[in-house]
Amino acid sequence: xxxxxxxxxxxxxxxxxxxxxxxxxxxxxxxxxxxxxxxxxxxxxxxxxxxxxxxxxxxxxxxxxxxxxxxxxxxxxxxxxxxxxxxxxxxxxxxxxxxxxxxxxxxxxxxxxxxxxxxxxxxxxxxxxxxxxxxxxxxxxxxxxxxxxxxxxxxxxxxxxxxxxxxxxxxxxxxxxxxxxxxxxxxxxxxxxxxxxxxxxxxxxxxxxxxxxxxxxxxxxxxxxxxxxxxxxxxxxxxxxxxxxxxxxxxxxxxxxxxxxxxxxxxxxxxxxxxxxxxxxxxxxxxxxxxxxxxxxxxxxxxxxxxxxxxxxxxxxxxxxxxxxxxxxxxxxxxxxxxxxxxxxxxxxxxxxxxxxxxxxxxxxxxxxxxxxxxxxxxxxxxxxxxxxxxxxxxxxxxxxxxxxxxxxxxxxxxxxxxxxxxxxxxxxxxxxxxxxxxxxxxxxxxxxxxxxxxxxxxxxxxxxxxxxxxxxxxxxxxxxxxxxxxxxxxxxxxxxxxxxxxxxxxxxx
Numbered sequence: 001x002x003x004x005x006x007x008x009x010x011x012x013x014x015x016x017x018x019x020x021x022x023x024x025x026x027x028x029x030x031x032x033x034x035x036x037x038x039x040x041x042x043x044x045x046x047x048x049x050x051x052x053x054x055x056x057x058x059x060x061x062x063x064x065x066x067x068x069x070x071x072x073x074x075x076x077x078x079x080x081x082x083x084x085x086x087x088x089x090x091x092x093x094x095x096x097x098x099x100x101x102x103x104x105x106x107x108x109x110x111x112x113x114x115x116x117x118x119x120x121x122x123x124x125x126x127x128x129x130x131x132x133x134x135x136x137x138x139x140x141x142x143x144x145x146x147x148x149x150x151x152x153x154x155x156x157x158x159x160x161x162x163x164x165x166x167x168x169x170x171x172x173x174x175x176x177x178x179x180x181x182x183x184x185x186x187x188x189x190x191x192x193x194x195x196x197x198x199x200x201x202x203x204x205x206x207x208x209x210x211x212x213x214x215x216x217x218x219x220x221x222x223x224x225x226x227x228x229x230x231x232x233x234x235x236x237x238x239x240x241x242x243x244x245x246x247x248x249x250x251x252x253x254x255x256x257x258x259x260x261x262x263x264x265x266x267x268x269x270x271x272x273x274x275x276x277x278x279x280x281x282x283x284x285x286x287x288x289x290x291x292x293x294x295x296x297x298x299x300x301x302x303x304x305x306x307x308x309x310x311x312x313x314x315x316x317x318x319x320x321x322x323x324x325x326x327x328x329x330x331x332x333x334x335x336x337x338x339x340x341x342x343x344x345x346x347x348x349x350x351x352x353x354x355x356x357x358x359x360x361x362x363x364x365x366x367x368x369x370x371x372x373x374x375x376x377x378x379x380x381x382x383x384x385x386x387x388x389x390x391x392x393x394x395x396x397x398x399x400x401x402x403x404x405x406x407x408x409x410x411x412x413x414x415x416x417x418x419x420x421x422x423x424x425x426x427x428x429x430x431x432x433x434x435x436x437x438x439x440x441x442x443x444x445x446x447x448x449x450x451x452x453x454x455x456x457x458x459x460x461x462x463x464x465x466x467x468x469x470x471x472x473x474x475x476x477x478x479x480x481x482x483x484x485x486x487x488x489x490x491x492x493x494x495x496x497x498x499x500x501x502x503x504x505x506x507x508x509x510x
Contacts, residue, residue: 218274243319264289
């Protein structure tokens with residue numbers, strides 16, 4: 001016990017910290033069973049943070065690496081988009097100019113071995129397969145590949161390299177003069193990708209922009225500031241942050257943006273959060289554009305990453321952020337009550353807020369005015385759009401949801417593309433001809449329904465089947481386009497029947 005007493009006598013250490021040290025030391029050295037000291041410390045840190053706000057978190061070294069990859073803008077590996085079909089990895093697309101494309105791996109190839117270890121037909125998890133394919137830049141991996149039409153297994157020697165992770169999911173002309181950009185998250189390269197997308201669309205005649213931030217969970221604050229800077233006039237406030245120990249910091253536009261004239265409509269939903277709300281709030285408060293969709297998630301807290309010696313990290317909330325009109329859009333929370341906070345979107349659905357605008361109520365104290373036109377906007381929990389678009393709960397039938405959840409739609413689509421890839425590419429040399437003339441064959445729909453039946457997934461009645469078919473055909477067509485081209489083509493097809501996109505077009509046309 002001498003060590004405990006000497007520990008307690010360290011006068012220079014605050015009493016609360018000495019208490020924590022003694023508890024940890026005693027547990028490790030005196031507890032009846034052996035304990036994992038590292039896990040004990042991790043649990044203590046998690047316990048501390050769980051009693052704070054919902055966004056102060058602890059991540060171990062492995063979690064930090066996985067979390068940072070989409071935001072850092074790259075990871076190291078072989079460079080393929082893939083999916084699993086019958087326990088086999090099938091290449092959807094090799095990354096352009098990536099390591100796999102350079103050695104001749106093509107869409108449709110099945111990777112069956114990695115360094116002589118079988119990964120096909122052995123029930124290996126997707127995570128384990130990814131672990132084997134990824135590795136430090138410059139390391140070599142031998143891939144065994146089965147290719148349609150080739151009798152023998154092929155072997156490729158691939159040197160791993162940095163693989164870009166894109167956060168701009170789609171860029172295309174929605175209508176003549178109207179461009180569409182969808183951003184999936186705000187990472188290190190998002191601003192550069194956004195600028196490239198703007199330039200590409202301007203060259204195609206874009207005068208107005210639809211910026212899709214639906215389901216965008218946020219990311220780096222600076223990335224959001226940089227994107228808002230491309231849209232706003234000189235010296236206009238984008239956002240400001242303030243905390244108990246953090247002085248007010250303001251971010252202003254520089255006035256050299258790449259898109260400062262045409263109309264802007266931003267699309268949002270209940271999963272639009274954090275950095276995505278910063279861009280939305282800035283554009284709305286400065287009367288630069290209009291917002292279409294449903295009330296956003298409501299994350300107005302700023303986290304500072306605190307790196308720990310073993311590669312783990314604490315993300316600690318240090319400030320609130322406020323939109324230009326002074327709105328704090330952080331939704332209410334009870335410290336330590338993670339469950340209610342996590343259930344917020346479900347509670348909104350139950351209350352009817354996602355389906356009926358009349359179910360949304362704001363207190364007068366939450367009213368703010370936009371800075372130029374003095375329009376009323378609201379704080380206190382997310383950003384309320386200028387034009388509400390209800391969640392269409394009838395769009396996906398229960399049958400459709402089950403088919404999607406079990407992977408039936410994606411699997412049958414992969415099989416179809418695998419069998420018809422050459423024919424499709426020969427028949428449709430450009431996407432526009434595919435979009436205008438391609439119709440999903442009945443045989444593919446029948447295959448989906450048959451596979452569903454095998455897995456005991458069937459519509460309740462003929463009415464549910466008839467409701468399912470139009471949207472199922474649309475989704476299949478979009479997935480085929482994605483596998484032949486890319487995500488821009490996928491969204492180009494899906495958005496034709498998207499009520500939020502349709503409303504955005506109406507707003508621009510007005």
